[in-house]
Amino acid sequence: MTFISAAGSHTGRGRRINQDAGYAGARLLAIADGEGVGGEIAAAFVIDALRACDTEMPPDALVPSVREAVEQARDRIRALCGRRRELAGMGTAFTALVCAGDRLALVDFGITQAYMLRDSELSQITMDEGPPCVLGMDPRMVRPTGPLLNADTGNKPYIMSRDARPGDRYLLCCEALSFHSDVMQRYEVLLTEPDPAAAVSRLLDLARWNGHEEDITCVVADVTDAPVLGPPTLVAAGALLPGT
Numbered sequence: 001m002t003f004i005s006a007a008g009s010h011t012g013r014g015r016r017i018n019q020d021a022g023y024a025g026a027r028l029l030a031i032a033d034g035e036g037v038g039g040e041i042a043a044a045f046v047i048d049a050l051r052a053c054d055t056e057m058p059p060d061a062l063v064p065s066v067r068e069a070v071e072q073a074r075d076r077i078r079a080l081c082g083r084r085r086e087l088a089g090m091g092t093a094f095t096a097l098v099c100a101g102d103r104l105a106l107v108d109f110g111i112t113q114a115y116m117l118r119d120s121e122l123s124q125i126t127m128d129e130g131p132p133c134v135l136g137m138d139p140r141m142v143r144p145t146g147p148l149l150n151a152d153t154g155n156k157p158y159i160m161s162r163d164a165r166p167g168d169r170y171l172l173c174c175e176a177l178s179f180h181s182d183v184m185q186r187y188e189v190l191l192t193e194p195d196p197a198a199a200v201s202r203l204l205d206l207a208r209w210n211g212h213e214e215d216i217t218c219v220v221a222d223v224t225d226a227p228v229l230g231p232p233t234l235v236a237a238g239a240l241l242p243g244t
Helices: 039-053 059-083 183-192 196-209
Strands: 001-008 021-025 028-035 092-098 105-111 114-117 121-123 158-163 169-174 216-222 235-236
Touching: 001 028, 001 092, 001 235, 021 039, 021 216, 028 039, 028 169, 028 216, 039 092, 039 235, 059 092, 059 105, 059 158, 092 114, 092 169, 105 169, 114 183, 121 183, 121 216, 158 196, 169 183, 183 196, 196 216
Parallel strands: none
Antiparallel strands: 001 216, 021 028, 021 235, 028 092, 092 105, 105 158, 114 121, 114 169, 169 216
């Protein structure tokens, strides 16, 4: 099994730096939502480490490969924070799916989310780190919080194995989309738009139309048993630059 995938990102209104990062490949889908000064670097480190998983591997190597990539990213964050004190508070949330054969590894850490559309039913497959729902509260005024991969904590990401079925569709997104757009609107886009790239464009517009000012990033992918050609898509991740 492989993914037919697309990724897209919009920098938040008035922002100079997009702190998100996303990756859409044949065997890896990933999204990271950086936080704090230098958060874009932390997000880029996670995506860069996970890129090694976008390759053919046996299903039993999925979870160990993902776990190793996460620890490599954590080590890079710690090393950089040790050299540059102004970045001590940087961190990132992230979600990724890695495919091998008919199995998927799902890794989840923090407020980023993943959804699966199967047989016309949409379900959230990640842990919900968002704020409690309060009647009458405007979601645009709420900043969701959750754990971050950073230099100070040794928290482990949630990792599990899932089955991969042709025809399944996945959405990975940052909190700007998951908490600031209507789930029925997202469902309608995923159900009716056959092209992953067009679906990404429409989903990004949902959060923008709602007036959200955070960076907005998402990945849409369809599981297929046909060969997938073409290079992966890397979005935002502006911190993958010399000098970090």
